[in-house]
Amino acid sequence: MLERTHLLTRVVSVIAATFISLACGTNYAYSAWGPQFAERMRLSSTQSNLIGTFGNLGMYVGGIPVGILVDSKGPKPGVVLGGSLLGSGYFALHRAYEGGPGSIALPWLCFFIFLTGVGGVSAFSGSIKTSALNWPTHRGTSTAFPLSSFGLGAFFFAFISNVAFPDNASSFLLLLSLGCLLLCYLSVAFLRVVPPTQLYTPVTINEDRRTSNLLHRTKSKEDKAHNHNEEPDTRSTDLHASRPLRHHLDGSSASVKPPDKVLDETSSLMSRSSNSTPGDATYADDHTESRAHHDSHHLDIRGLALLKQLEFYQLWLLLGTLTGVGLMTINNIGNDARALWNYYDDSASPVFIQKRQLRHVMLLSVFSCVGRLSSGIGSDLIVTKLHGSRFWCLFLSSSIFCVAQICGATIGNPHYLGFVSGITGLAYGFLYGVFPSLVAQAFGVNGLSQNWGAMTLAPIIFGNIFNLLYGHIYDHHSYGHDGQMTCPEGLECYKRAYWLTLGGSCLAVGLSLWSIRYANRKQSRTRHFERDDGRDA
DSSP: OHHHHHHHHHHHHHHHHHHHHHHHGGGGGHHHHHHHHHHHHTOOHHHHHHHHHHHHHHHHHTHHHHHHHHHHHOHHHHHHHHHHHHHHHHHHHHHHHHHOTTSSOHHHHHHHHHHHHHHHHHHHHHHHHHHHHHOTTOHHHHHHHHHHHHHHHHHHHHHHHHHHOTTOHHHHHHHHHHHHHHHHHHHGGGOOOOOOSOSOOOOOHHHHHHHHTSOOOOOOHHHHHHHHTSOHHHHHHHHHHHHHHHHHHHTOOOOOOOOSSOOOTTSOTTSOOTTOOTTSOOTTSOTTSOHHHHHTTTOOOOGGGGGGOHHHHHHHHHHHHHHHHHHHHHHHHHHHHHHHHHHHOTTOOHHHHHHHHHHHHHHHHHHHHHHHHHHHHHHHHHHHTSOOOTHHHHHHHHHHHHHHHHHHHHOOOGGGTHHHHHHHHHHHHHHHHHHHHHHHHHHOSTTHHHHHHHHTHHHHHHHHHHHHHHHHHHHHTOEEETTEEEOOSGGGGTHHHHHHHHHHHHHHHHHHHHHHHHHHHHHHHHHHHHHHHHHHO
């Protein structure tokens, strides 16, 4: 009965985390209200892009500090803080829109949307940690729900806005404020980390055989020295995991000394539970599991040590370039739609154009979700079934980005602009679906939070460059009076920006192919070294 209650609590917690993540992904809905906001506040395209960039900046800069908060205080404070920042940030932008031009200075507008970025990553960190801690042997599945929900957040709110008030950006901002606040505050009550109900489960004969067939590699002197210097937590985990099997085989008592550390809200996401039984999912259970994935649990490269690793610069450039390319379209698809419709049909009303902008945001959101799920599952299949490199997913993402940039630079009919938004969302989802696994594989899982924070400095730089580049090109083709800037040239308003980002995408394709070749050569050297070790032993 107790186990069933705990199971229900864990399922409810995942559902709550999924609802919370809907609020966290609203930063990608900027194109749904950004153009109307800029027109109302009489902002140039460059200024509008600056505001959007600060929203992205909040998401990336806030990652490390809110991660420390969630790790030290548990998921709930992170979710409450996130809901508060999302609600207050969007409400301040709503009030600025109501006040009209000159009511609030540009730096304050940037600060308000920066708060929404920090709030999104704060609440998301809490939801992801809860899902991962509650299902230690099914983390991939349990975290897939909030991850996909994060990608659908923009679609969720844009759909409601499109149905309820398609011609009112002010109401949309108020919806974002109240919706994000309520989603976080109401869901956090159901967000609970449930400790394991059993410290030991008897091992069956079949489990004995399976566990006895775990991969045991002959260790070289270097390996033994490495294991001798391993952290105490790692050694104790292996000890607890193997002790029940020895008791069972010897016919002695199956009781096990309780582990020293109990899983709680402040446990690290990267540490394995010390009360795991041999029947639980372990990384050595499947011989098709990648050796690199297995070794990532022994690597621990972080901090300044990253600067000595070639893989750091390789991954940093790939993430920065592709994220910058994707964010340019995500933040400006609304401007694309407005420019094309104003040129294609001068009778198109602002209400009609805003509906089209909302549709593009929804397309971006849905295809981003599809890309995240496809990339995550696909990268596992590439590694376990095809014995290939996860970098093939980055090659695919880069190639799809190339197609999206060509579409963006050539499609002048607004009826076909959905190809740009949909393909961009798919490529962006493919990128983020696999990248955390690549970082963990290269530098180890123990320092993943810090290393991911270092990686997200790249999107800050490249995203800002590409967004401001788009704004500068768009403004160059715009004219107006009294701060009301319009571009009547259609595709010519922004075409050059997409040709430039096509160059960045092609660079990422080349770098991805080089990364695949580098990873294969490195894996071959590792296998050769291990064969030599086996013969020497």
